[in-house]
Amino acid sequence: MSNKKVAVIFTGGTISMKVDPRISAAIPALSSEEIMSMVTNIDRFADIEIVDFERIPGPHMTPKKMMELSKITKKLVERQDIDGVVITHGTDTLEETAFLMDLNNFSDKPIVIAGAMRNGSELGYDGPSNLAAAICTVISEQAKNKGVLVVMNNEVNAASEVTKTHTLSLDTFKSLEFGPLGIVDNDEVIFYRDIVKHHHIETDKIEEKVYLIKSYAGIDSSLINFCIDNGAKGIVIEAMGRGNLPPMMVDGIKNAISRGIKIVLVSRCPMGRVLDSYGYEGGGKNLRNLGVIFGGSLNGQKARIKLMLALSITNDIEEVKEIFEKDFYTK
């Protein structure tokens, strides 16, 4: 049987970096071909087509570039001769790109994102092993129809659930609440569970005027008012606990909603979803009655990506609410 064909899109990140001795710090340095050549024996598993996107660190990735990447990926999976796509990415923003592509891609062909935590100059550079595991995942029949997957450190996680949890560890990508979907073991992927709800937002645009605010004890409305003055179309707020805010933020929220700005509430807790359990001023019930939309168990950066895509297709509050709350909230 002939090999499957996998397109590998290189975008940059630590997987493409080496330490520059003049500044004693890592910068992008490795070409796609150099990285691919370190994935030894991969030709026994798949035929690789290299696609050079950019060579940028994760923090240089922007929503516009993510959308561009999503379009390129869509074109690749539409090709008959391509069986799936792997994307290498800086780990700092990897979960945002992965989630955008998960919401925006409909193909049943596997799409996997991977990176590295150690650069090419460090002992134990994990780029080639992560890339190998990502390719093994893409060529697996089991990886079809799973949405976009993140493969690092031999674990397979869903883009909609995974987050970077550790600044240094190779085992940094975790689905904190539900655990990984599967593992890559002995060059084969084994899935243990599935994602029940796949959400899709078909668009080729992105609304960039979406801000993210983290709440803290004593926070007032000044950050919300700053966003309003800067032309915000949407604001995601990482609320406290179950989805509550200090009362001094309520005026800012009323102000934003009265101007048609969509407010999405998530929690600054790393696990659990928001709900309107509390009735005091700034409590979830109070916020919901004002028109705040609930973002379930998404973290702030993922909820922002979803709101950016949602606002690119509609400005109707009920429709945005439906995009976030369908399947998760009944009232």
Ligand SMILES: NC(=O)C[C@H](N)C(=O)O
């Ligand atoms: N491990 C990494 O890839 C981190 C790096 N700062 C990046 O996101 O580009």
